[in-house]
Amino acid sequence: MNKKTTPLGVLAVDVPPSTPNSLYPEPFASRMSGREKRQLGDFFGLGNFGVNLTRLAPNAVSALRHAHSKQDEFIYILSGCPMLQTDEGRTQLSPGMCAGFPSGSGNACNLINESPDEVLYLEIGDRTPGDEVVYPDDDIQALLADGRWRFTHKDGTPY
Amino acid sequence: MNKKTTPLGVLAVDVPPSTPNSLYPEPFASRMSGREKRQLGDFFGLGNFGVNLTRLAPNAVSALRHAHSKQDEFIYILSGCPMLQTDEGRTQLSPGMCAGFPSGSGNACNLINESPDEVLYLEIGDRTPGDEVVYPDDDIQALLADGRWRFTHKDGTPY
Numbered sequence: 615m616n617k618k619t620t621p622l623g624v625l626a627v628d629v630p631p632s633t634p635n636s637l638y639p640e641p642f643a644s645r646m647s648g649r650e651k652r653q654l655g656d657f658f659g660l661g662n663f664g665v666n667l668t669r670l671a672p673n674a675v676s677a678l679r680h681a682h683s684k685q686d687e688f689i690y691i692l693s694g695c696p697m698l699q700t701d702e703g704r705t706q707l708s709p710g711m712c713a714g715f716p717s718g719s720g721n722a723c724n725l726i727n728e729s730p731d732e733v734l735y736l737e738i739g740d741r742t743p744g745d746e747v748v749y750p751d752d753d754i755q756a757l758l759a760d761g762r763w764r765f766t767h768k769d770g771t772p773y
Numbered sequence: 774m775n776k777k778t779t780p781l782g783v784l785a786v787d788v789p790p791s792t793p794n795s796l797y798p799e800p801f802a803s804r805m806s807g808r809e810k811r812q813l814g815d816f817f818g819l820g821n822f823g824v825n826l827t828r829l830a831p832n833a834v835s836a837l838r839h840a841h842s843k844q845d846e847f848i849y850i851l852s853g854c855p856m857l858q859t860d861e862g863r864t865q866l867s868p869g870m871c872a873g874f875p876s877g878s879g880n881a882c883n884l885i886n887e888s889p890d891e892v893l894y895l896e897i898g899d900r901t902p903g904d905e906v907v908y909p910d911d912d913i914q915a916l917l918a919d920g921r922w923r924f925t926h927k928d929g930t931p932y
Contacts, residue, residue, distance in 0.1 A: 714817025
C-alpha cells in the first residue's frame, strides 16, 4: 500500500464521493439524484471487488431494480431504514441488518429510502468478467466487458 | 434466494457464529480465542467473496499477521478501537474507519484489540483460487486449493 502512499486506514466519510454520480445513460442517471457513493475499495487499490459507502437522501434509490448474472452483491445498513424491493416484495431494513444477493438468482433488487432520514450503508460486489445485468422495470440492460459497463436498450440498440 | 428459504434481510448479529472458531492448526488455533466470526456472505449463499461480522474481545487478535498473494481484503470498523499492525508499523483505528489490503503487496497485517472494550468489524475477502498466504511472524503458510485451506510449515511439511 505504501507504494501508492495510501494511508493505512481512513475514515470512510473522508473518501471523496465518486463522479459522475451514475454511469447509467439518461433518463436513468437523473433518477439517481440524492444518491452519493464513496468507493472505499478503489481508494485502497482493490481490484477483485468493490466496497462503496453509499448515502441515500429521502426518496433516493440505490439503483434501478436489477439482477446480476455473475456478480454477488451484499449490503450492510449503517444508519437509517431503507426499503428493500425484490421480486418477492418489500422488506424494511434497519441499522445492523444485512442482505446478500447471489449471482444468477434472477431476483431483481434495489433499495429505496421512503423515510424522512438519510440512509447510510455499505455495498459490496465482485467484478467477475462477463457479468450481465437485467432490469425488469426499465428498458435497459448492461454487460461488463473489458472492465467497463456497456448499456443498451433491451432490443440491443445502444444508448 | 427464496429457493433456499433464506430471509431477504437479517440482523447480522442473529447469524450464528461459525464453528470451529479457527481453521488454523495448533498451536495457532488457540491463539484465536476471544475472536468470534459470523459468516454473513455464506449465510446468503454468496460464493465469490466472504463477508464476516467479527468480534474481538479485549486482547484478541483478528488473525496471525499475514499477506495474501491473490485475495484482496477490506475491513470496516463498526465499534471499538483495534490496533492495525502492518509491516510499516501500528495504526489505531476507530468506528467508521476502514482499511484495504490489495493482494500481492506482501504487506502483512492483522488487528489486535489492546483496549478494554469489545471491537466489532466487517471483514471482506474474495476467493480467488490459488491464493497463497504468508505469515512473517510464525512457522506456517497456507494455500487455497479446491476451495479448502491447506496449512504447512514453512519447509512444506504438513501440520
